[in-house]
Amino acid sequence: MPISVLDKFLERGGATFTPSTVLPTILEVLAQEGYCPQRDGQMRIIYKNKGNPCYFFYREDDPEFLLAQASFKPDGYRDVDELLLHKVCSRTNATQEAGKAYIDEEGGLTFTVESFILPDTPLAPLTLHMCRALEMTLAFFHRTLREVTEEQKAEKGDADTSTTLLPPLGSLPS
Structure with missing residues (x-):
């Protein structure tokens, strides 16, 4: 069985946390x-950030990895090619250093930030x-979605970019 990075540090006595304290600590920090x-099961914390549903995922059996995620159903993007x-x-993935954006199998959008602990x-x-x-x-x-949509409209000669089908700036469909 391979030894994990955390196991190597535990052998040296360098660990300052135990896996069982990670989610309770995250819950407390977010509450503050x-x-x-809210804690949802053994591996997930749910919270809203500016109205967007977000999650922290952490598994004690994989104690070195922490994931923050936001997911959106494809319904909110059915009018977007x-x-x-x-x-x-x-563009998001090439520009953002910490966060990444993905389209899942059902056409929904998933945004993630991953970290090793x-x-x-x-x-x-x-x-x-x-x-x-x-x-x-x-x-x-x-x-970027708004900019690319406006670029495409400009390329097609549609100068009126005020009639975009996108949600207002600062919000995403849920």
């Missing part, structure tokens, strides 16, 4: 910041950093 998080969404995801990693600042990185990825994606 006013996100009203799938190739355009792929283009925007590509090494011993001595302060969980509170990491939680806030991941939360903010996810928020910035969502905002960047939405801004």
Whole structure:
């Protein structure tokens, strides 16, 4: 059985947290910041950030990996061409260092921020950093979607970009 990075540090006595404290710490940090998080099962915390449903996933059997995620059903994007969404995801992924955007099998959008938790990693600042990185990825994606849509309209000679089918700036369909 392969030895994990965390196991190597535990052998040296360098760990400052135990896997069982990760989700409770994240829950407490998010609550202190006013996100009203809820624990959903053994691996997930749900919270809303600017109205967008977001999640932290953590498994004690994979204690070195933490995932922050926001997912949106395809319904909110049914009026947006799938190739355009792929283009925007590509731009987002090429530009954003921490966050990534994906289109899932059903056509929904998933945004992620991933991190390794090494011993001595302060969980509170990491939680806030991941939360903010996810928020910035969502905002960047939405801004890029609006820009690419307007570029395509301009290429087609449609000068009126005010009639876009996109949601208002700063929000994503749920």
